[in-house]
Amino acid sequence: MSVLVTGGAGYIGSHMVLALQDAGQSAVVLDDLSTGFDWLLPPEVKLVLGDVADAALVGQAIRENGCDALAHFAARIVVPDSVADPLGYYLANTVKTRALIETAVKAGVKHVIFSSTAAVYGEPATVPVPEDLETSPINPYGRSKLMSEWMIEDAARAHGFTYVILRYFNVAGADPRGRSGQSTPNATHLIKVATQAALGQRSHLEVFGTDYPTPDGSCLRDYIQVSDLAEAHRVALDHLRSGGESLTLNCGYGRGYSVLEVVDVVKRVSGRDFEVRLSPRRAGDPARIVAGADRIRTRLGWTPRHDDLEGIVRQALDWEAALARRNRH
Known part of the structure; x- marks a missing residue:
C-alpha cells in the first residue's frame, strides 16, 4: 500500500x-513544482510531475503504485493573494480538489487526508478555537478550503471512503535533521521572513497591524512545528487504515504568540537586530486565533515533540543558512 502525496515537493x-x-511506509509524490522543489525529496521517492486536476495522470499514478490513500497538500495559501485573486484561489483550492477527489473515488482510494486551515473559523468568538465552533471564514482562502471540506464530507458519505481533515494553525520550523524546510524564496510565513531578515537576506521585516485587540496590538497566532504536523498526518493515516472513523481535527499547540513576540524571539535566538517596519493591517487577517488542541491528542494519540518556539526559530535559521549555501553553489 502506498500514499499519493499531492504537493509532496512543497x-x-x-x-x-x-x-x-x-x-517504513511508501509514498508517491504528485507535484507540478510551481512552488515545490524536487530536490527536497529523497531520491528513491517517485515523483509524478503534473496537475492534481489531470484525471488521466492521477488515475494512472494511483493504479500503477497501488495507492490506497491520498494526502492532499497541493494548494495556494497566501491570504492577501486570495483577496486579490479569489477566482484563482477557488480554481486551485476548490475546483481542482473536486476533480482530484472524483478521480480518487473512481480509482478506488479508501482514505483521504486533507490539508485544511484555521482560516475556516474566520474571526472566532472563542479562543482557543474548538473544532465544533461554527465556521465563518473571512477571506477567499478560508472559504475555498471550507468548500473542499464539505465536498470531501459529502463524497465520503456517498462513496464510502474515510477521511481526516486537519485544520492547520501557523506552520513553522524545519526538519530537525536538516532534510527539508520552507524553501519558497518569497514566502510570507512570519518566522521565515524574520529569520531571513536576521540573516541579512531581507532589508527589513514588515509587521501588518499594531492596533488589534491583543496585548501588544499585533496579531496572535498558534505556531506548530512542521515535523509535528507531518506526524499528525501520519498517525491520521494509521487511524484510517486500522478502520478508524472520519474526523475533523485542529493542528496546533493551544498557545498563542503575537507577531511582536515572535520577532523578539528571532532577534534573541539569532543574536542579531534587524529593522522592523510597522504597517497598516492587511485585508483578511483575524486578530487572534489559537487552536483548541485536545481532540487530536485524545482521538489519534498524537504527541508533539517540538513544542518550543525558540527551537522552531533555531530550525528555521539553520534551514535558511543551508539554503543560502545551496544557492551559492
Missing part, C-alpha cells in the same frame, strides 16, 4: 514524505 508535503519514510 514545504509541508515534503515533511509528510519524510514522516512516511521514517515509519
Whole structure:
C-alpha cells in the first residue's frame, strides 16, 4: 500500500514524505513544482510531475503504485493573494480538489487526508478555537478550503471512503535533521521572513497591524512545528487504515504568540537586530486565533515533540543558512 502525496515537493508535503519514510511506509509524490522543489525529496521517492486536476495522470499514478490513500497538500495559501485573486484561489483550492477527489473515488482510494486551515473559523468568538465552533471564514482562502471540506464530507458519505481533515494553525520550523524546510524564496510565513531578515537576506521585516485587540496590538497566532504536523498526518493515516472513523481535527499547540513576540524571539535566538517596519493591517487577517488542541491528542494519540518556539526559530535559521549555501553553489 502506498500514499499519493499531492504537493509532496512543497514545504509541508515534503515533511509528510519524510514522516512516511521514517515509519517504513511508501509514498508517491504528485507535484507540478510551481512552488515545490524536487530536490527536497529523497531520491528513491517517485515523483509524478503534473496537475492534481489531470484525471488521466492521477488515475494512472494511483493504479500503477497501488495507492490506497491520498494526502492532499497541493494548494495556494497566501491570504492577501486570495483577496486579490479569489477566482484563482477557488480554481486551485476548490475546483481542482473536486476533480482530484472524483478521480480518487473512481480509482478506488479508501482514505483521504486533507490539508485544511484555521482560516475556516474566520474571526472566532472563542479562543482557543474548538473544532465544533461554527465556521465563518473571512477571506477567499478560508472559504475555498471550507468548500473542499464539505465536498470531501459529502463524497465520503456517498462513496464510502474515510477521511481526516486537519485544520492547520501557523506552520513553522524545519526538519530537525536538516532534510527539508520552507524553501519558497518569497514566502510570507512570519518566522521565515524574520529569520531571513536576521540573516541579512531581507532589508527589513514588515509587521501588518499594531492596533488589534491583543496585548501588544499585533496579531496572535498558534505556531506548530512542521515535523509535528507531518506526524499528525501520519498517525491520521494509521487511524484510517486500522478502520478508524472520519474526523475533523485542529493542528496546533493551544498557545498563542503575537507577531511582536515572535520577532523578539528571532532577534534573541539569532543574536542579531534587524529593522522592523510597522504597517497598516492587511485585508483578511483575524486578530487572534489559537487552536483548541485536545481532540487530536485524545482521538489519534498524537504527541508533539517540538513544542518550543525558540527551537522552531533555531530550525528555521539553520534551514535558511543551508539554503543560502545551496544557492551559492
